[in-house]
Amino acid sequence: MHADLAGLGRRPDLTAELDALGDPSLTLARVLAQHRGRWLVATADRPHAAPARGRLRETPPVTGDWVALDRAGAIAAVLPRRGTITRRAAGTATAEQVLAANVDLALLAEPLPAPNARRAERFAALAAAGGVPAAVVLTKADLDEDAHLGAARLARRLGAVDGFAVSAPHGDGIAPLRALLEPGATAVLLGPSGAGKSTLVNALLGSDRQATGAVREGDGRGRHTTVARELIALPGGALVIDTPGLREVGLWEPASFADVDALAADCRFADCAHAGEPGCAVRDAVDDDRIESWRKLQREQAWIDDRRAASREREARGRARSRATRGVTYKRTG
Numbered sequence: 001m002h003a004d005l006a007g008l009g010r011r012p013d014l015t016a017e018l019d020a021l022g023d024p025s026l027t028l029a030r031v032l033a034q035h036r037g038r039w040l041v042a043t044a045d046r047p048h049a050a051p052a053r054g055r056l057r058e059t060p061p062v063t064g065d066w067v068a069l070d071r072a073g074a075i076a077a078v079l080p081r082r083g084t085i086t087r088r089a090a091g092t093a094t095a096e097q098v099l100a101a102n103v104d105l106a107l108l109a110e111p112l113p114a115p116n117a118r119r120a121e122r123f124a125a126l127a128a129a130g131g132v133p134a135a136v137v138l139t140k141a142d143l144d145e146d147a148h149l150g151a152a153r154l155a156r157r158l159g160a161v162d163g164f165a166v167s168a169p170h171g172d173g174i175a176p177l178r179a180l181l182e183p184g185a186t187a188v189l190l191g192p193s194g195a196g197k198s199t200l201v202n203a204l205l206g207s208d209r210q211a212t213g214a215v216r217e218g219d220g221r222g223r224h225t226t227v228a229r230e231l232i233a234l235p236g237g238a239l240v241i242d243t244p245g246l247r248e249v250g251l252w253e254p255a256s257f258a259d260v261d262a263l264a265a266d267c268r269f270a271d272c273a274h275a276g277e278p279g280c281a282v283r284d285a286v287d288d289d290r291i292e293s294w295r296k297l298q299r300e301q302a303w304i305d306d307r308r309a310a311s312r313e314r315e316a317r318g319r320a321r322s323r324a325t326r327g328v329t330y331k332r333t334g
């Protein structure tokens with residue numbers, strides 16, 4: 001990792017991409033937050049609020065992006081992303097909005113004593129669609145005696161890498177979660193309002209509150225704006241994204257593709273992927289981007305269906321096992 005950018009997270013080798021832009025004066029930076037058409041970017045110097053060049057209007061930088069800054073300190077290019085969290089706006093042609101980029105792990109936060117498994121499943125599917133593995137974090141563990149069991153069970157159901165139960169004010173469960181957050185890794189918190197995400201971030205920060213500080217920046221006209229950091233550096237070297245944009249209700253609402261579904265009834269093949277099959281009724285009538293969004297939703301839905309089937313199978317196996325055990329008992333007593 002580039003020494004100048006230590007503490008900004010593990011980053012892929014972007015030298016080739018930076019060189020390909022053909023301007024040796026460009027420097028690498030990471031986006032810490034977005035705020036009203038400006039981006040808080042961290043460079044070798046202290047963070048500053050940067051504008052983005054006009055050509056980036058179509059694909060604006062987001063929190064977690066690696067970007068190239070020009071000599072004036074403006075964002076000239078967004079470098080290729082790995083691991084994204086993307087929201088689909090229902091029913092629109094420009095259906096997608098990337099909310100966080102270069103994410104290594106999604107923390108699915110649900111509050112005890114009544115975590116919403118279906119909501120967690122939607123968030124897990126969003127993460128999976130962006131190539132991001134997920135871990136379950138049940139918060140407010142002090143409100144449920146079986147917290148750890150519940151976390152393990154939900155993690156299994158969602159195919160998550162791990163399940164934790166944490167009680168932030170008491171510090172319970174924080175250490176094992178910290179151990180999962182490898183130095184240089186970027187995690188994102190996904191969960192409903194009130195789940196205790198901010199409280200959890202503070203617990204992970206411990207006494208090292210400096211990293212959460214808002215940054216005051218002049219905008220050149222004497223006015224000062226305060227930009228809260230959304231990409232937060234933790235003491236162990238991991239980073240965590242806790243953005244307001246990710247909290248909005250509707251993040252997990254499936255998009256409607258009524259138009260695609262109606263046209264698809266006329267495709268020659270019932271399982272047409274609208275990717276160039278003969279007799280496709282969708283491909284010529286619908287925008288490519290929209291078909292791609294439709295495809296992504298299919299992938300998400302397939303992922304959820306797989307998980308449901310796997311969990312039903314596990315339950316059935318469990319029932320069969322307990323029947324078998326009972327059978328043995330009957331034989332003995334009978």
Ligand SMILES: Nc1nc2c(ncn2[C@@H]2O[C@H](COP(=O)(O)OP(=O)(O)OP(=O)(O)O)[C@@H](O)[C@H]2O)c(=O)[nH]1
Pocket residue numbers: 139140141142143166167168169170192193194195196197198199200247
């Ligand atoms: N009992 C208990 N309460 C908690 C715990 N963690 C957070 N809370 C409470 O839950 C409420 C919501 O916590 P926040 O951290 O603001 O939740 P959030 O997910 O950041 O919510 P938004 O900012 O609305 O997205 C607060 O009143 C916290 O004090 C916990 O471990 N146990």
Ligand SMILES: [Zn+2]
Pocket residue numbers: 264267268272273274275277279280281282283
């Ligand atoms: Zn088709």
